Amino acid sequence: MWAFVSSLLLSPEALREGLDEMVEQERAANHGSPEEEAAIWLDRLAAAERKRDNFQDMAAEGLITFDKLRTKLAALEETRLSARKELAALEGRTERLRALEQD
Numbered sequence: 083m084w085a086f087v088s089s090l091l092l093s094p095e096a097l098r099e100g101l102d103e104m105v106e107q108e109r110a111a112n113h114g115s116p117e118e119e120a121a122i123w124l125d126r127l128a129a130a131e132r133k134r135d136n137f138q139d140m141a142a143e144g145l146i147t148f149d150k151l152r153t154k155l156a157a158l159e160e161t162r163l164s165a166r167k168e169l170a171a172l173e174g175r176t177e178r179l180r181a182l183e184q185d
Contacts, residue, residue, distance in 0.1 A: 127165045
């Protein structure tokens with residue numbers, strides 16, 4: 083193990099090539115632009131919030147039952163949780179890429 087580590091330290095070019103390869107692999111794992119992907123997930127969160135408000139208004143007007151409202155709100159909550167999870171994962175991937183590029 084020491085021989086491998088010391089060979090890398092004595093050959094900065096090999097170390098740089100390895101880091102460059104890791105950066106490219108991380109970029110390839112990101113599908114498209116992180117900013118565009120984040121915008122999509124943020125739009126989904128905003129749409130879910132608008133739908134939530136609309137469903138609550140419908141229930142207040144007596145247009146849907148409270149049982150139906152609960153069902154719809156539960157489905158929207160799943161959408162919101164999923165979007166937040168994807169945004170967190172995207173932030174993690176973006177942060178790893180930044181750290182690799184900095185290295």
